[in-house]
Every structure is written in structure tokens, then in C-alpha cells.
Amino acid sequence: MPDRIALVIWVLGITADVCLIATSLIRGSFLKYFFLNLYVILAMSADLSRQFVLRTWGLNSVEYHYVYYYTDCLLTIALFVAVISLASRVFAELKLDKFVRITAVLLLLGTAGFSYGVVAQSTQRLSTSFTNELSQNLYFVGLVLTYLLWGAVLKLHETRTRLVQMVLALGLYFSAYAGSYALVNLASKYEAVLYLGPLLGCFLPISWSLTMLRHSEDSRLTPARLVAVQR
Amino acid sequence: MSRKMGVLVLAMGILVGAMGLKTMVSANAKSTVMMANGCSPVPPPLPPPKN
Numbered sequence: 001m002p003d004r005i006a007l008v009i010w011v012l013g014i015t016a017d018v019c020l021i022a023t024s025l026i027r028g029s030f031l032k033y034f035f036l037n038l039y040v041i042l043a044m045s046a047d048l049s050r051q052f053v054l055r056t057w058g059l060n061s062v063e064y065h066y067v068y069y070y071t072d073c074l075l076t077i078a079l080f081v082a083v084i085s086l087a088s089r090v091f092a093e094l095k096l097d098k099f100v101r102i103t104a105v106l107l108l109l110g111t112a113g114f115s116y117g118v119v120a121q122s123t124q125r126l127s128t129s130f131t132n133e134l135s136q137n138l139y140f141v142g143l144v145l146t147y148l149l150w151g152a153v154l155k156l157h158e159t160r161t162r163l164v165q166m167v168l169a170l171g172l173y174f175s176a177y178a179g180s181y182a183l184v185n186l187a188s189k190y191e192a193v194l195y196l197g198p199l200l201g202c203f204l205p206i207s208w209s210l211t212m213l214r215h216s217e218d219s220r221l222t223p224a225r226l227v228a229v230q231r
Numbered sequence: 232m233s234r235k236m237g238v239l240v241l242a243m244g245i246l247v248g249a250m251g252l253k254t255m256v257s258a259n260a261k262s263t264v265m266m267a268n269g270c271s272p273v274p275p276p277l278p279p280p281k282n
Contacts, residue, residue, distance in 0.1 A: 006272045013270025043269045050271040065274045075268035099238050106242035114250065140249040140256075148245070181256065194273065201270040 009198045010051060016205035017044040023212040029162075032217065035085035036166065039078040040205050046071035066128070073131040076138045080108065083142050086167055087149050090158060107145075111137045143174040161219035162211055169207035176200050 017040050024030040024037050050067055057063040084104040088097040115133040150171045158164055180196040187193055 010270050010272075047269045047271050050269070054271065059272060059274055068271065068274050072268055079268065099234065103238050103242045103245075106239065107245060110242060110246045111249075114246065137250065137253065140253040141245060144245050144249045144252065178256070197273050198270045201268060 005195065006198065009195065009202065010047065013198070013202040013205070014044060014047060016202050016209060017041075017047075020205045020209040020212065023209050027212055027216070029212060029217065033085075033166075035078075035082045036208060039075070039082045040208075042078045043075055043201070043205070046075055069128065069135070070131055073135040076135045076142070077108075080104075080138050080142050080145075083145050083149065083170060086163065086170070087145065087152075089163055090149060090152055090156065090167070094156075107141055108138075111141050139174075139177075143178070146170045146174050159220040160217075161215045161221045162217060164221060165211040165215065166208060169204060169211070172207075173200065173204050176203065 020040050021030075021037060021044075024033060030037055050064070050071065053061075053064050053067045081104075084100065087100045087104075091097055091100050112134060115130060115137050119129040119133050146167070149167050152158075153164055153167050177197075177200060180193070180200060183196065184193050
């Protein structure tokens with residue numbers, strides 16, 4: 001990947017992260033959406049440390065590989081917690097937030113156990129294989145959870161604009177990753193597909209920043225209208 | 232069915248669904264599932280360790 005394009009995408013991502021944190025602080029929503037902000041702060045820290053290692057040791061180095069995948073695992077866990085925090089807010093009115101949290105803990109433990117079971121036979125690089133496996137498995141759990149949350153938002157006629165748009169953005173993010181993965185396998189010979197991952201990494205902070213900027217906590221909408229067919 | 236049982240069944244259902252989806256997606260793939268958080272370039276896979 002040419003350095004210049006990667007650097008432009010990296011700067012865009014860091015700027016989007018800073019924008020989201022600044023917007024959250026200015027609009028007084030930092031603590032209301034704490035786990036979303038925590039994910040973005042961790043993503044920004046991870047990207048800064050990755051860039052340092054990339055500049056020092058290079059893209060093909062073992063050091064960059066380890067830093068990338070270990071921070072990636074940490075970020076996937078943080079994203080999972082962010083999805084659960086949104087689910088807690090959606091189900092809070094039904095007084096089911098406690099059960100959402102118990103389900104989340106069970107899912108995290110189940111995914112960790114399953115990942116360990118998969119890599120337990122491996123004798124070399126056990127911790128690396130485990131973090132990769134856990135990261136990928138948690139990603140798919142997050143994907144399923146986000147679609148369930150998407151369904152719940154429509155079924156419960158959730159009207160809080162910010163919450164709806166944040167859940168929609170997460171759904172789009174996970175779907176876009178699935179699409180980009182298919183594209184990487186279909187067209188791996190084209191170098192352009194390698195930019196998709198880092199570019200998608202900028203999507204969440206940008207969309208969440210726009211949501212924070214454009215809508216206040218009191219904004220309301222009717223998601224049922226989005227799916228109603230006009231006759 | 233009690234609520235506790237419901238939570239357990241829901242968690243197991245999500246886990247089974249997610250792992251099934253992963254197996255389905257990665258079955259015909261040439262590479263491992265690309266997962267990337269953040270905007271840094273994805274590193275190429277490591278070469279197998281030397282014995």
C-alpha cells in the first residue's frame with residue numbers, strides 16, 4: 001500500500017476520532033454515550049501506537065503484526081461493549097437492561113471459551129492465535145447482536161433519533177465489513193481493495209460525529225416510517 | 232420458561248448463529264476473515280514459524 005494514501009486515510013480517521021470526542025464533550029453527551037466514546041478513544045490510541053510502530057519497524061515487521069492484532073482484539077472487545085451499551089439503552093424502558101448485561105457477559109465468556117477451544121490444539125503462538133480467533137468470533141457475535149438490535153429498534157418503535165442513527169451506523173459498519181471481506185476474496189489482485197478496511201475504520205467516528213452534531217438528545221423520529229410501504 | 236433460562240438460550244442462540252455465520256463466510260475464502268478496527272493499514276499475514 002503506498003504510504004501517502006495510507007497516511008491520508010490515517011489522518012482522516014484520527015481527525016474523525018477527535019471530532020467525535022470534541023462533539024460529545026461540547027454537546028454534553030460524553031458520559032451518556034461513554035462506551036462509544038471509550039471505543040473511539042481506544043481506537044485513536046491504537047492508531048497512534050500502530051503508526052509509531054509502522055514508522056519504526058515497517059509494515060511487514062513482526063512488531064507491527066503483533067501490535068496491530070493485539071490492539072485489534074482490544075478494540076473488538078470495546079466495540080462489543082459499545083453495542084451492549086446501546087442495547088441496554090434500547091431495552092431500558094422495558095426494564096430488561098439487567099438481562100442484556102447478563103447475556104453480554106455470557107456471550108463474552110462463551111466466545112472466549114469457544115475461541116480457546118479452537119486454538120487449544122495449536123502449540124505455537126497460542127496467545128496470538130487466541131487473540132485473532134477471539135477478535136474474529138467477537139466480530140461475528142457483534143454482527144448478529146447489531147442485527148437483532150436493529151430489529152428491536154423497529155419492533156419497539158424506538159423514537160430517539162440519536163440512538164436509532166447510532167444503531168443504524170453500527171449495522172452499516174458491520175455489513176460493509178462483510179461486503180469488503182467478500183470483495184477482498186473476490187478481487188484480491190487489485191490493490192485498491194486493501195484500502196477498504198482502513199477506510200471503513202473511519203466510518204463509525206464520522207457517522208457518530210454527524211449524529212451528535214445534527215441531533216440533540218431530545219430529537220425524535222418514527223423508524224416505522226422507514227419501512228412502511230406507501231400505497 | 233424462566234427468565235434466566237431465556238437469557239441462557241438467547242446467548243447460546245446468538246453464539247451458535249454467529250459461529251455458523253463465520254463458518255459459512257470463511258468456508259470458501261482464500262484468506263482468514265479480515266477484521267480491522269481503526270484506520271491503520273492491515274499487515275500482511277506472518278510467515279509460518281521456522282522449526
